[in-house]
Amino acid sequence: MSTATEDKHSAALDAAESGATQHVTFRLRIRRFNPEQAAEPVWVDYELSMDPKEKLLDALHKVKWEIDGTLTFRRSCAHGICGSDAMRINGKNRLACKTLIKDVLGKPKNGVYKPITVEPIKGLTVLKDLVVDMDPFFQAFRDVMPFLVAKGNEPTRERKQSIEDRARFDDTTKCILCAACTSSCPVFWNDGQYFGPAAIVNAHRFIFDSRDDAGEQRLEILNEKDGVWRCRTTFNCTDACPRGIQVTQAIQEVKRALITRRI
Amino acid sequence: MATTETTPGAPENPGAVAPVIEPPRKRTARTPRSTRTNFELFAWLFMRLSGIVLVILVLGHLLIQLYLDGGITKVSFAFVAGRWSNPWWQVWDLVMLWLAMLHGANGLRTVINDYAERAATRAWLKALLYAATVFTVLLGTLVIFTFDPNIS
Incomplete structure (x- = not known):
């Protein structure tokens, strides 16, 4: 009777039920920098044997807890919400806690994997x-006034808003300020004066909020020399965002609002 | 578990040559506010609008100069003199000159802003760019309006 169901067992289910993990051996190549020891950063390789279904953050933990305790990185919640562990993994900005090892490991050549590179975010x-x-x-985030500014009498209870009005800026409420977008922007890399995608996303969140009264002020700030007009629409920010925010679209919407309101 | 050190700039790893980019000027609370004008807005809008007009002007220009009526072989002093005796072609060439120069200059201005890292480099490159632009625009305008077909 039970043989029928047992026949349907896939290899993956068998492996999961047996409790065995399929470890792979790979190298983690981390760009280490300690200004007290050397003026230049060095690449250091760590050989790890781990389940590729674990997160890259787990690999960093393994290095820090079992191999070299001096490895320094930020992380807090480890579940993609606090936004503290944005880093350049294999040359792309990602959250270490939302990246699985298997997704950045690639295919082995002669049984050997290419090392996974981990660097700090750029700029x-x-x-x-x-x-x-x-x-x-x-x-830059503070400069765009990322808080509700409302005039008039304060309502006794909450400030009401229609579903449509709330949906207008829903995408940009998802930002967790991890800096993956801003530090992937080539315009920001040059001199760090551009406001950057993250600040514009957070300005967008209030500019298009029907309850807010300081949209004009924020547009004025983003209209300056290092504001939205420095955006070259390279879409690096949209590609980098771990929350899937359409960052470039938000920047373009701010540009459009400036043009339609100024002309 | 072995740890092996690799030298920075190891050729097998393209990421190793990536330089540390230290922002030369940090944004702080004391960063001076730039004067708030609509200059960047109009510059951005001008690029788009002039681009559309230039597509028509430049393609028309190329068609006439290089393709129609025997193409490049017909272009001579007499051909230019004949065309510039007509106000339509004078205005066409004048608009094309101004739009192309301002469009190109504004594009190069943004390239300099994006790529020049030191403030002094930036200022010198822009000074050179503006001087060249003003010279070309003025000289071109002068030629279009003072062209003398009877020059010997």
Whole structure:
């Protein structure tokens, strides 16, 4: 009776039920930098044997906890919400906690995998290993006034909004400020003066909020020399966003709002 | 588990040559506000609109100069003199000159802004660009309006 169901067992289910994990051996190539030891960063390889279904953050933990405790990186929730572990993995900005090892491992050549490279995000000063100075990033965020500004009498209960009005800026409410977008933007890399996609996304979230009254002020800020007009629509930000926000579209919507309201 | 050190710039790994980019100027709370004008907005809009007009002007120009009526072989002093005796072609060439020069100059301005890292480099390149643009536009305008077909 039970043989029928047993026949349907797939190999993967068998493996899962047996509790055995299929470990693979690969190298993690991390760009290490310690200003107290050397002026230049060095690439250091760590050989790991892990289940490829684990997250890249687990691999970093394995290095830090079992091989070299001096490895420094930011992480907090480890579930893609706090936005602290954005890094360049195989040359692409991603969250280490949302990236599975198997997705960046590639195919083995003669049984050997190419090393997975891990670097700090670009365009911000590296303090140590994978930790960068986020101050310029958050300064641009603060500059666009990322908070509700409402005039008039305060309502006794909540500020009501229709479903349509809420949907207008829904996409840009998802930002977790991980800086993956801003640090993937070639215009930001050059001199760090461009506001950057993240700040514009967070301005967009309030500019198109029907309850907010400071949209004009925010548009004025983004209309300046280092505002939205420096965007070259390379879509690096949209590709990098771990939350799937249509970042370039949000920037274009701010541009369109500026043109239609100024002319 | 073995750890092996690789030298920075190892040729097998293309990522190794990526330089550390230190932002030369940090955005801080004390970063001075730039003057708020609509210049960048109009520059952005001008690029799009002039681009559309230039497609028509430049393709028309190329068609006449290089293809119709024998193509390049017909272009001579007399041909140019004949065309510039007609105000229509004077205006065509004038608009094409101004739009192409301003469009190109504005494009190069953004390229300089995007790629020049030091403020001094940026200023010098832009000064050179603006000088060349003004010179070409003025000289071209002068020639279109003061062209003398009887010059010997």
